[in-house]
Structure formats: structure tokens, C-alpha cells
Amino acid sequence: MPVPLTDPALIDRFAAITGVQNALTAQSDIAPHLIEQRGLYKGESPLVLRPANTEEVAAILRLANETNTAVVPQGGNTGLVGGQSPLPGKGEIVLSLTRLNKIRSIDTVGQTMIAEAGVVLERAQQAASEAGLLFPLSLGSEGSCQIGGNLSSNAGGTAVLAYGNMRQLCLGIEAVLPDGAIWHGLRALKKDNTGYDLRDLFIGAEGTLGIITAAVLKLFPAPAGHETIYAGVDSPETALKLFRMAQDYCGPSLTGFELMPRIGVEFTTRHIEGVRDPLAEPHPWYVLIDISSGQSQEAAREMLEGLFIAADEKGYIRDAAAAETEGQRKDFWKLRESMSWAQKPEGGSIKHDVSVPVAQVPEFLALADAAVMKAMPDARIVAFGHMGDGNIHYNISQPLGADTHTFLARWKEMNEIVHAIVLKLNGSISAEHGIGQLKRDELAAIRSPVEMALMHRIKHAFDPNGIMNPGKVLASR
Amino acid sequence: MPVPLTDPALIDRFAAITGVQNALTAQSDIAPHLIEQRGLYKGESPLVLRPANTEEVAAILRLANETNTAVVPQGGNTGLVGGQSPLPGKGEIVLSLTRLNKIRSIDTVGQTMIAEAGVVLERAQQAASEAGLLFPLSLGSEGSCQIGGNLSSNAGGTAVLAYGNMRQLCLGIEAVLPDGAIWHGLRALKKDNTGYDLRDLFIGAEGTLGIITAAVLKLFPAPAGHETIYAGVDSPETALKLFRMAQDYCGPSLTGFELMPRIGVEFTTRHIEGVRDPLAEPHPWYVLIDISSGQSQEAAREMLEGLFIAADEKGYIRDAAAAETEGQRKDFWKLRESMSWAQKPEGGSIKHDVSVPVAQVPEFLALADAAVMKAMPDARIVAFGHMGDGNIHYNISQPLGADTHTFLARWKEMNEIVHAIVLKLNGSISAEHGIGQLKRDELAAIRSPVEMALMHRIKHAFDPNGIMNPGKVLASR
Numbered sequence A, B: 001m002p003v004p005l006t007d008p009a010l011i012d013r014f015a016a017i018t019g020v021q022n023a024l025t026a027q028s029d030i031a032p033h034l035i036e037q038r039g040l041y042k043g044e045s046p047l048v049l050r051p052a053n054t055e056e057v058a059a060i061l062r063l064a065n066e067t068n069t070a071v072v073p074q075g076g077n078t079g080l081v082g083g084q085s086p087l088p089g090k091g092e093i094v095l096s097l098t099r100l101n102k103i104r105s106i107d108t109v110g111q112t113m114i115a116e117a118g119v120v121l122e123r124a125q126q127a128a129s130e131a132g133l134l135f136p137l138s139l140g141s142e143g144s145c146q147i148g149g150n151l152s153s154n155a156g157g158t159a160v161l162a163y164g165n166m167r168q169l170c171l172g173i174e175a176v177l178p179d180g181a182i183w184h185g186l187r188a189l190k191k192d193n194t195g196y197d198l199r200d201l202f203i204g205a206e207g208t209l210g211i212i213t214a215a216v217l218k219l220f221p222a223p224a225g226h227e228t229i230y231a232g233v234d235s236p237e238t239a240l241k242l243f244r245m246a247q248d249y250c251g252p253s254l255t256g257f258e259l260m261p262r263i264g265v266e267f268t269t270r271h272i273e274g275v276r277d278p279l280a281e282p283h284p285w286y287v288l289i290d291i292s293s294g295q296s297q298e299a300a301r302e303m304l305e306g307l308f309i310a311a312d313e314k315g316y317i318r319d320a321a322a323a324e325t326e327g328q329r330k331d332f333w334k335l336r337e338s339m340s341w342a343q344k345p346e347g348g349s350i351k352h353d354v355s356v357p358v359a360q361v362p363e364f365l366a367l368a369d370a371a372v373m374k375a376m377p378d379a380r381i382v383a384f385g386h387m388g389d390g391n392i393h394y395n396i397s398q399p400l401g402a403d404t405h406t407f408l409a410r411w412k413e414m415n416e417i418v419h420a421i422v423l424k425l426n427g428s429i430s431a432e433h434g435i436g437q438l439k440r441d442e443l444a445a446i447r448s449p450v451e452m453a454l455m456h457r458i459k460h461a462f463d464p465n466g467i468m469n470p471g472k473v474l475a476s477r
Helices: A008-018 A027-033 A054-066 A121-130 A147-152 A198-202 A236-253 A262-271 A297-313 A326-337 A341-346 A358-375 A404-408 A411-424 A440-446 A449-462 B008-018 B027-033 B054-067 B121-130 B147-152 B198-202 B236-253 B262-271 B297-313 B326-337 B341-346 B358-375 B404-408 B411-424 B440-446 B449-462
Strands: A047-049 A071-074 A093-096 A103-107 A112-116 A170-176 A182-185 A211-218 A225-233 A254-261 A285-293 A319-322 A353-355 A380-386 A391-397 B047-049 B071-074 B093-096 B103-107 B112-116 B170-176 B182-185 B211-218 B225-233 B254-261 B285-293 B319-322 B353-355 B380-386 B391-397
Touching (some): A008 A047, A027 A047, A054 A071, A054 A093, A121 A147, A147 A211, A182 A198, A182 B449, A225 A297, A236 A358, A254 A326, A262 A341, A297 A319, A449 B182, A449 B198, B054 B093, B054 B182, B103 B121, B225 B326, B236 B285, B262 B341, B262 B380, B341 B391, B358 B391
Parallel strands (some): A047 A093
Antiparallel strands (some): A254 A285, B112 B211, B170 B182, B225 B285, B254 B380, B380 B391
């Protein structure tokens, strides 16, 4: 079991690795690293280290392992499950990857980029774009989240449908193990069947098995044509039919399929500056469909029109607007991407990040709505998300006029109601945000002892002293 | 360390699990399970068990674990690295998955199939096709290889470019652990960030961590249009330029890009019945390009023609033939798929299954050819494969008139020459066939101690008694 870091002499030894200017010990300097954006956690730490490179990360972990000091890796600190927050009262070091911010290389022929863990996602996107290529990962927090955090949480976002999540977007990684050894796994190979899949173990491990310091990311041809359509539909059932049609018709050119409820569009147009509803009349549900073509803008437009005609013939669409300019396209997406933020001015929001098999999305919504409304008849359910991935952000805004504190006190109760339905449909209680602290005990409760035992055995095999981000994903043993 | 199975009473206890009719003890019955198609290995076993279901697999492993009996899982017995062959003199049980051959369900809306380990790949393809969908994995041995083996070797094949390898084609698995516990991980979710990636550990582990008994496989919309073009090009450099152009132009509609040398086309047209060269004149190199469209045959044809015109303008193509019928399309592919077999009548062949970053394929071929020709000036190099994946089957046919035995005695020497170049280019010595027995010691020699130690720790965490397929992938410890 790790020992809380309190000894000033040991703090000095850690600080000597990064240099004192990158070893923060004043609580005012440390404070920004303790904030958790949803306000669910208040971390504590005596020391934030900001190493400059992989070797310094290795030296820190070596010393931490020798001295049984817990280390919490942190990227852009945008995680939604408390995985990046040091636990209170445990004297844990925060290891910030922010200074490992180099894009080491871009290979335009092989279409790969080697980025360090601290590279901000938006910068990786821009660097790919400047090279005439696309790095497709796209998230609401892309202006501040970092590649290392994206990898450690196996980030998803809006482009998973066509390009996959972070595990699919990464060919190789460099990682520091808990004992300070460096695994040089920066391979840029599409096929490599040489032993166990270590890469995918580190990805999504939320910093509990070691620290990813760099990665080979897959890049893609930048689409030559791009079209986005925003359509009003009458129900999630119709949205599912439309999704199936779009998938058949567009194949892998279907690069986005998002579902939004009327109430979400109302919140967003009400609270987010510059967002308006592209359709004149209200509709019960909306879908946002993104189509990309490698050939031309015309080809994308043709595909969009063909899909629209076919969908219209079947009566799937009540009304629709296609983005006519790139600016409009961005506006359509802003409506979707700011939907979570737009709930803030409406008071408290109890969040869920769940997935079910795509075909079960309408059933999930019907069952969950019924169960939630039974427990809280005036709840305002804002269920939206990546329909094409079966991933719904099932958020519940507080009833009009309710007390926020009293409402948020029912977080766990509402989680249990919603997750029970998710599990009934063989779904996941964390589709893309991970486990962290927030869902750790719930994971242990819902998964089989066989599966939990395997995970604990892996944790112990990689980190026998339990120094890496203790108490996240798995309870400390 | 496992103990050789010799005790008749223990053999009877194992036989009682499957029933004696599915417990083969006569060497004549066992023999087919010991054959290894390349003749590199001759296995030995006192007992072949053919369980009917997951529970029987679990009962076998439970007893094996209690009695320290080694178990070698076997599917269609088509593996190319000896992973499925029981080691001589070790008294290992062969556990054949052949009777776990049910397709448990197909979900046409969610586009998934649950197939048991013993389902032959071709049957899975057909079942998907009958449901109007596509299961894209395609290999030369698809008529006999099985889904379980495909998973355990993370199979690749000709459709990886657009659809990924087996790891990407599988959403969830059911597996029996070495102690007989069953992990029920048959999830059909596109997104699920709830802990460590156990699925991808079992996939590609070549039966050393447990036995996969069933899997949720991803299905895809069957393309509405399909085009194949066979083109003569002057060099791998030009083929690479053409590949980049095709990738930019077709995006994810580019579903195959194979490279073949003149000598391979000569061998194939000479020895494989019904195969002819679609082009009148010989060319130094050939590419086979496959394009799929979700929209229509016309859309695929248009894309193909557009690509051809652009490539012709750049002077990339010397001559080309587009398949005019589905029969012709199959013929074109047969030329590619029978290229390995066509080497047999030409004498011995020393094989390599390597990958390098795609952009380095021409450089790899140039360097490898020079090195091989230096060591064996009259070697006949037949280097072909999945160019779009950077995966080349770099095979060397014996010189004309050479003695096969003397030639094959240089297998290891040639491997070392070729693999040294692969490693210089940060490539993989096994792109899709795995490690098995064949490359086990080489893997340990080329990989860092850090990486090997991690793999051994995983092996020990899953299989502390070392009963699962011992000596494959990793040396027994």
C-alpha cells in the first residue's frame, strides 16, 4: 500500500528530478490541478510534478516505486469520472504531462503522427490538417484535453462511427511502467501479430498500469467533400430506421449520426450564444448526419441528396436543413456539441454516459424515460448522443423550480434506475468517459467476480506496489 | 510445470467429460490433428478431446489445471507457425473446438453475429450474406479455418485495409480461463470503457491465456457495388504512389490493394488451374485494387474510372483490366490468393510474413532483395501481399535445379537476413500469422526485456500453472 508523501526530504528528491521550477508545492500553484470540472471531487496533493520528457517521467516513477509513493497522472484535467484527481488525505503526487507537448514527427506518406502525451487534442488536429490530413478524434473539450488523457480514457467523441475510438486511432505507444522502465512500443504498423496486445491494455487503463508518454496516431486523408444535414424526426424508432438506411447507403462515408431531443435543442438555442434552430417548426427529435467523400464536394452532396430522397420517400424525415456553407456546418455541430453545457443554466444535471447495442437505443430510451419519470415525475430528460455508436448521454436536468442541492442528492438513485435498464439490455454504464472514482464501486458490483479478478491480476502484475493512480478503476487491494 | 499425460485413469476422467466417442485415443484418429500443413512440425498427443459446448471446455480446463496437464486448443488446424500443434514428448491434450460450431444468433439491425469458436470462416461469411450483410474477414484458408483460430491468431487477410483485422471485427468474447472459470464477455457494444481491455488480450494470444469459445462479430452492410481492377505497374514505388492516390480518391471505399510481382503471376498462371493473366503483355509488378460502394454498382464503376483516369494521367499504370463480371472478379482474386500455393510445384519456399510502415514497402523490398540475392544469387523471390497494410509475404522459392532439402536448410539464415531489414525499418516479423513455435525464440531475441517481462507477467497472471498451450508465443518458465 502506498504511503502518503509528507517527508520534505523526499519531496525534495522528487523535485530535483524536474527542477524546482517544475515541482509545485505551494497550494495556490497546486490548486488548478485539484479542480474537477463537475465539482464532484475535491482532490488534495502535496506536490505537482511537471516533467519535461519521458526520462524524467521514468525517474519519478522509479523513485515513487522505491518509496511507495502514489502517483496520479494528469493531462488536460477534463476527465468526467475523477480519474485525474488525487484522492484527499493520501499524499499523492500529481504528475502533469503538460510539458511533454512535442509533436515528434508527421509521416504524410504513411499517414501517422507521433505525438507526446501532453499535446492538446486541438493542436494534433491542426498539425494533421496543416499536413493535408485528418486526425478524426473530436470532443467537446478538444481545446484543452490532451492526447495522453485521450488514450488513457480511450476517448470516443463524435467521429467514432467512421474512424473508431482512441484504441482504433493509435498504432503504438511509449509508456513508463510503475517501476520506471520504459516500454518503447512506438510502432507505426497496421498489422503486427507478435505477442500480447500490451498497447490496448495501457489504452483505457486510466493511468493505473503506467503512464503513456507518446503515441503513434493514425491519420486519414482529409475528405474532399463534407455535408451535414439536420433533420427533425418523430421518434428514436424513426431515427434508428434512418440510421440503418444511411449506413446502407453511405457505407463508411457516413461519418456522424447524432440524436438530439427537442428539449436539448431548446436549452441550447436558449443558452448558447450564436446557436439557433435551423428548422422553423419544432420536432420531437432531431438527427445530425455527417457525410464525407474522398472524391469531391459534389460526390458528398449527391450522396446526401440521394439519402434525403430515399428517407423522404419512406416518410422518415419531418423536415430537414442541409448546411450550405462550412460556417453553417459548424453551427449545426455547435448545436450538438454545446448540448451538455446548455444544461448548466437550467440547474443541476444528473449525468449518464451509457451504451447499448445500436438496435436497442429506442427501447432503452423508452424504458429509461418510464423508470425515471416514475421516480421523479417532473424530471427534464435530455438524452442525446452518438446514436450510431449506441452511446447516449442520458442526462436529467432538475425539475423547474427544484432545489439544485436536493435534486443532486438523488444522483446515485437515478444512476441505479438508469443503469439497471442499461444492464438489462447488455449495455455499458460507461461508454466513453471511463470508470475513475465515479463508477468504481458500481463496476465491481455489476461485473462478474471472474472479470474483476482478471483485472485485479493484471493490475497486480503491472503494479505490484499499487502506486499508479490508486483507487481508480479498481479498489486498492 | 505441466506433467505429461500418461496415466490411463486420468485419460478416462478427461474422456468422461466429452463422452468416449469424442475422446480420441487411437493414434490413427489422432493423426489428422498432428499434421501441420507446411510440414515444419510433427506433433504428438495421447488424447484429442472434442467438447460439445463451453461447459465441457470449462470442465476439461478445470481438470487439466488441477492435474497440471497441458492443453493445446485447435481450430481448423491451418495455422502457419505451429501454434496449434502439440509438442512432441510432452503428453499434451489437443482440445478441438470443432463441435462448438453453432451460429448462436444474427442481429440484422445491430449488424452483429454471435458465432462459436468452431464455426468455419466460410460458414460465417455465408450466414452473414444470407442475412443481407457482410462479414469481411477473408483468407486463403477460409474453407477450413475456424472463428476461434481466427481470433486467437488475430487473423488478417485481404480485407484488413477497409475493415481491420480480427481484433477490429470482434466486439466481445466468451472465454474459458485456465482454471475452468468462464468469462462471459459477449458484449455487442461499439463503445464500452469499463476497465481493462480483456478482450484484446485473449485475441491474438494463440491459446496461451485461455480458450475463446464464442464471439460477437461485427457485420457490415453488403456493398451494393463492387469493382476490381488489375493493373501492371513498373515498380513498388509506383504502386505506392498509386496506393496513396487510391486512398485519397476512394477513402474507405478502397477495400483492397494488393501487390504482386511478375514471377508470382508466372507461377500462378503456370500451376493453378483456371488462372490466366488478364493482361496481354508482361509487367514487372501488378496491383489488384478493390473498390466497394454502398450506393450502387454504377457508383463503384464511376469511382474506379475516375481513379483510373487520374492514375493514367500521372503515368502510374502501364496497362490495366477491370473485371466485367463477378466471375472475372473472382478470377482476378484467385490469381492473388493462390500465389502462395503456386510456389509449391516450384520446389521449396522459405516464407516470411512481415510488415513495415506502408511508406517503407518499396525500401523494404529493395533492401531485402539485395541482401537475399547477395547470400543466394539465384534465389527466386516471390514477394507479394497486402500493400495497403504494409504486409508483405516475402517468400523465397528455391533456385532452379536446386536440391529442396539443401535449400530449406537455409531457412533460418534467410529469416535472419530478411528480419534484420524488417527490424531496421521498425517493422514486424509476424504481421498476421502470429508467433507459435516458429518465431518464439526470435521474438524473445528481438524484443526488449521490458516487453518480454510484461508478457510473461500477463501469462503468469492468467495461467499460473502454465497449462495453456505451453511453449507457444513465450518460452515456458
